[in-house]
Amino acid sequence: MKWEVAVPEPDGTGESPFWHPREQQLYWVDIPGRRVRRWDPSSGREEAWSLPQEPGCIAPAANGGLVLALRDGVYRARAWGATLEPIVRFQHGATTRFNDGKADPVGRFWAGTYYEPKDARKADLYCVDCRPDNGEHGKPIVQLKAHNATSANGLAWSPDQHTLYWSDTAAHAIHAWDWDAGANVMRRHRVFRQFAQKPAGWQPGQAGYEGRPDGAAVDAEGCYWVAMFEGGRVLRLSPGGEVLAVHEVPLRCPTMPCFGGPDGRTLYLTSARQGRPADELAAFPHSGCVLATQVDVPGLPTNSFID
Numbered sequence: 001m002k003w004e005v006a007v008p009e010p011d012g013t014g015e016s017p018f019w020h021p022r023e024q025q026l027y028w029v030d031i032p033g034r035r036v037r038r039w040d041p042s043s044g045r046e047e048a049w050s051l052p053q054e055p056g057c058i059a060p061a062a063n064g065g066l067v068l069a070l071r072d073g074v075y076r077a078r079a080w081g082a083t084l085e086p087i088v089r090f091q092h093g094a095t096t097r098f099n100d101g102k103a104d105p106v107g108r109f110w111a112g113t114y115y116e117p118k119d120a121r122k123a124d125l126y127c128v129d130c131r132p133d134n135g136e137h138g139k140p141i142v143q144l145k146a147h148n149a150t151s152a153n154g155l156a157w158s159p160d161q162h163t164l165y166w167s168d169t170a171a172h173a174i175h176a177w178d179w180d181a182g183a184n185v186m187r188r189h190r191v192f193r194q195f196a197q198k199p200a201g202w203q204p205g206q207a208g209y210e211g212r213p214d215g216a217a218v219d220a221e222g223c224y225w226v227a228m229f230e231g232g233r234v235l236r237l238s239p240g241g242e243v244l245a246v247h248e249v250p251l252r253c254p255t256m257p258c259f260g261g262p263d264g265r266t267l268y269l270t271s272a273r274q275g276r277p278a279d280e281l282a283a284f285p286h287s288g289c290v291l292a293t294q295v296d297v298p299g300l301p302t303n304s305f306i307d
Contacts, residue, residue, distance in 0.1 A: 001247045003291045006268060007039050007046060010288025014270030015215060016057040016100065017290070018302045019260025026260055027066075028290065029055040032274050036066070038080070039290070041261075049081050056098035057111055062304040069098035069111035074128050076307065088128060088140050096122065100153040100215055100256070105161050106181055107131050107306030110145070112152020118170055123149040125166055127184065130307035145186060146175075153256075154216040154226060158239065159300060165192060165224060167213040172197055174213050174226065174241075192224075193241045204230065204252060204280050215256020215270070219297045227254035227269065234269065249291060251284040252276065259299020267295045 011030035018027050020038075027038045036049045036058060053070040061067055065078040073089035090098075092113060101111030108129045115122040125146040134141050146166055154167030154174055164179040164186060176192035179185070195212060202209050211231015218224055223244060224237040232252050236245040253272040260266050273281060273288030281287055 001293050001295075003249055003269075003293045005286050005289050006041070006292040007037075007290040008286075009046065010273050010286075011037070011270065011290075012274035012288065013255060013272040014288060014290060015255050016055070016102070017256055017258040017260075017268050017270050018059065018102070019258060019264075019266075019268070020060050021302050021304070022060075024262065026258075026268055026290070027058060027060070028270050029058055031055060036068070047080070052084075054097055056114070057101035059101075059103040059109060060302060060304045062107065062306045067103070067109050067305040067307075069101050069109075071097040074098075074109060074111060087130060088142050090126075092124075099123075099151060100155055102155055103303040103305045104181070105157055105303050107304065108184070109305045110155055112146075112149070112155060112166065114151045118150055121148045121150050121168075121171075123147070123152045123168070125149075125152055125155070129184070130305070132307070143184070145184075146177075153214050156216050156218045156224060157300075158218060159220060159222050163239075165216065165218075167216070167226070169212050169214055169229065172212045174216075174224070174237075176241075193237060195228075198230075204277055205283070214254070217257045217259055217299055219259065219295070219299050220264075221297050223297070225257045225267070227256050229253050229255060229272070234267075247293075251287045251289075251291075252280050253287065254291075258302075259295075264298030264301070265295050266292055267299070268292050 012032035074087045075084040099114035112125040129141040149168035150170035156165045161181040167174040172195040174192040177186035178188040211228030214227040214229040216226040222239040234247045269291045
């Protein structure tokens with residue numbers, strides 16, 4: 001697999017990429033840079049939108065604009081750069097912020113939290129339903145859907161909408177549930193894939209560690225593509241959790257893949273450079289950039305938030 005640098009200006013920590021289905025542009029966030037970015041591959045035009053807080057994740061809205069999970073809550077922007085309208089704010093404390101998330105196949109917005117001290121399992125997964133027919137006459141329905149994690153990541157759904165995936169990066173574990181999309185009920189929790197912990201004393205660049213699961217995406221065959229942070233690779237896992245392919249990447253810390261392009265066969269990959277050792281950045285100068293490669297199996301279409 002040949003990777004190319006799609007967007008050369010690096011992020012501190014790039015995350016939450018998605019391919020906009022109408023605009024045919026790539027969107028993503030730079031968490032420590034407090035900005036949303038977008039790039040038009042047909043023209044090469046790049047834009048950045050500064051935010052007042054760290055963005056954890058974003059999704060396109062069916063009626064235009066974006067839904068965004070910032071540090072303290074979920075917000076709506078009716079257009080690029082527009083006023084941020086609060087949907088719901090969370091009192092989860094100064095040491096917790098929103099992280100990975102996206103819209104589900106029926107239009108709800110999901111976002112998980114990240115407990116920054118990383119010394120306790122205090123991260124949660126929330127679902128925000130703003131659909132006009134949600135039974136609350138347009139009032140957001142907010143539900144806690146999972147918890148007992150440290151750093152929420154890897155949210156995705158299977159093509160048949162019967163399985164929900166969510167990972168706890170710090171625990172090196174990807175979880176799965178049976179999911180009823182209509183009732184929004186999760187059942188039969190299990191560990192989808194458990195990875196080995198970081199060896200004691202391990203330092204970046206040393207052998208013996210394959211990384212931990214970060215962001216993810218699912219392809220049309222139901223396979224789960226996951227970025228392995230500090231592992232320098234992206235894995236393609238079968239619907240049963242077996243490793244089908246290991247794709248090395250030219251940087252140490254990939255963060256999240258997404259499928260895009262007109263045919264859904266371009267795999268984009270965000271990455272991180274903030275806090276990485278100087279020798280690592282010298283060895284991998286594209287750390288923090290958005291990479292791209294071509295794949296044989298297309299990804300699932302991007303889900304949109306409905307309000």
